Amino acid sequence: MDRRSRDNARVTITDLSQALSLTKGTVSRALNGYPDISETTRVRVERAAQAMGYRPLSHAQAIKTGRSCSLGLVVELSEHDAHRPFLAEFLAGLTQAASKEGWTLTVATSENESDTLKIMRDLVQDHKADGFILPRVLWQDPRIAFLDREEIPFICYGRPKDHKEMSYFDVASETSMRDAVAWLAGLGHTRIAYIGSSTHYAYSHLRREGYLAGLLEAGIDAAPELISEGALSPDEAAQATRRLLALELPPTAILCATDTLARGVYEVANVLGLKIGSELSVIGYDGSPEAQAMWPRLASFAVDNRKAGAALGAMFIARIRDAGVPVTQDLITADFQPGGSTGRPSMTPDQLARHMVRLSAQELSDQI
Numbered sequence: 001m002d003r004r005s006r007d008n009a010r011v012t013i014t015d016l017s018q019a020l021s022l023t024k025g026t027v028s029r030a031l032n033g034y035p036d037i038s039e040t041t042r043v044r045v046e047r048a049a050q051a052m053g054y055r056p057l058s059h060a061q062a063i064k065t066g067r068s069c070s071l072g073l074v075v076e077l078s079e080h081d082a083h084r085p086f087l088a089e090f091l092a093g094l095t096q097a098a099s100k101e102g103w104t105l106t107v108a109t110s111e112n113e114s115d116t117l118k119i120m121r122d123l124v125q126d127h128k129a130d131g132f133i134l135p136r137v138l139w140q141d142p143r144i145a146f147l148d149r150e151e152i153p154f155i156c157y158g159r160p161k162d163h164k165e166m167s168y169f170d171v172a173s174e175t176s177m178r179d180a181v182a183w184l185a186g187l188g189h190t191r192i193a194y195i196g197s198s199t200h201y202a203y204s205h206l207r208r209e210g211y212l213a214g215l216l217e218a219g220i221d222a223a224p225e226l227i228s229e230g231a232l233s234p235d236e237a238a239q240a241t242r243r244l245l246a247l248e249l250p251p252t253a254i255l256c257a258t259d260t261l262a263r264g265v266y267e268v269a270n271v272l273g274l275k276i277g278s279e280l281s282v283i284g285y286d287g288s289p290e291a292q293a294m295w296p297r298l299a300s301f302a303v304d305n306r307k308a309g310a311a312l313g314a315m316f317i318a319r320i321r322d323a324g325v326p327v328t329q330d331l332i333t334a335d336f337q338p339g340g341s342t343g344r345p346s347m348t349p350d351q352l353a354r355h356m357v358r359l360s361a362q363e364l365s366d367q368i
Helices: 003-008 013-020 024-031 039-052 058-065 084-100 113-125 142-150 173-186 202-218 234-245 259-272 289-293 305-321 349-367
Strands: 070-076 104-110 131-134 154-157 168-171 192-195 253-256 281-283 300-302 329-332 335-337
Touching: 013 024, 013 039, 024 039, 070 084, 070 113, 070 305, 084 104, 084 305, 104 113, 113 142, 131 142, 131 305, 142 154, 154 305, 168 305, 173 192, 173 202, 173 253, 173 281, 173 300, 173 335, 192 202, 192 234, 192 259, 234 253, 234 259, 253 259, 259 281, 259 289, 259 349, 305 329
Parallel strands: 070 104, 070 131, 131 154, 154 168, 168 329, 192 253, 253 281
Antiparallel strands: 300 335
């Protein structure tokens, strides 16, 4: 066989078994993660397969196992941002995990909730997906109810209301919110407001709980008027910010559930001439590129969505290969990235209230 033919020849299970002096059955079971194969043998086979360039034939596997060896992901376009802040990195991680195991990733888009469920059913029936990764989990998620009822495998990126018996991968954003309050309290802030997202999303509940836990640990009473939820856009966050700053005792710091909402806080501060970082401190969450571009740079918690995608892909494939794998629940933490948006308060809440009256009067005068 000449060099070109040799380079183009597909490596088979037989080639691996001969090279390792193992039976084809042992090699196959090692590659598919069967528990009766020792860890030493599994690692030896996997390393040899990688070195020799072995890749399983997906259609052959589908015939043998009834599986398509494909991860499914349905992106709902009716979402307020269609997942744009994290989707590219998340997909890169999922693709990496799938490729490593010789799997593929099937991505589909839907227009609404009912369309999503129909597409999921069709992808499974057409053998285009063995199950689904569920990003941006809802507090009470109809996708979960549907997949449970249809006995279709899935793993959540997030923790819904009833998640104790469910496999998931998530970032402990409640811990980040608690740490953010501790950071602000350590700077001397005693009136810390919270602008949260829609309670439709599971993460919104967790982040609010983290904010409240942080206040409790800092010895700060939770003031209901300082909590504003339901914001999904910078405009809605801006409206919430104006309400907060109009309070008799306004907050000297605002904690936002997302970087997108922090943009709304910045917009109001810029219009009023309120100095971010001294007259008003702001912290976001996501560690998005927009946070790095804001001035002063927004303090935020960075989430490695590529790592999350890779972890979810690996968890899903392991579950498909062995239905006996116990429920897997993995939590990681986000990394705090300080920025110029926080500092010691230059005014007390009383002083800020009087300052806000002057700034609002000046804004009104400028509009006349």
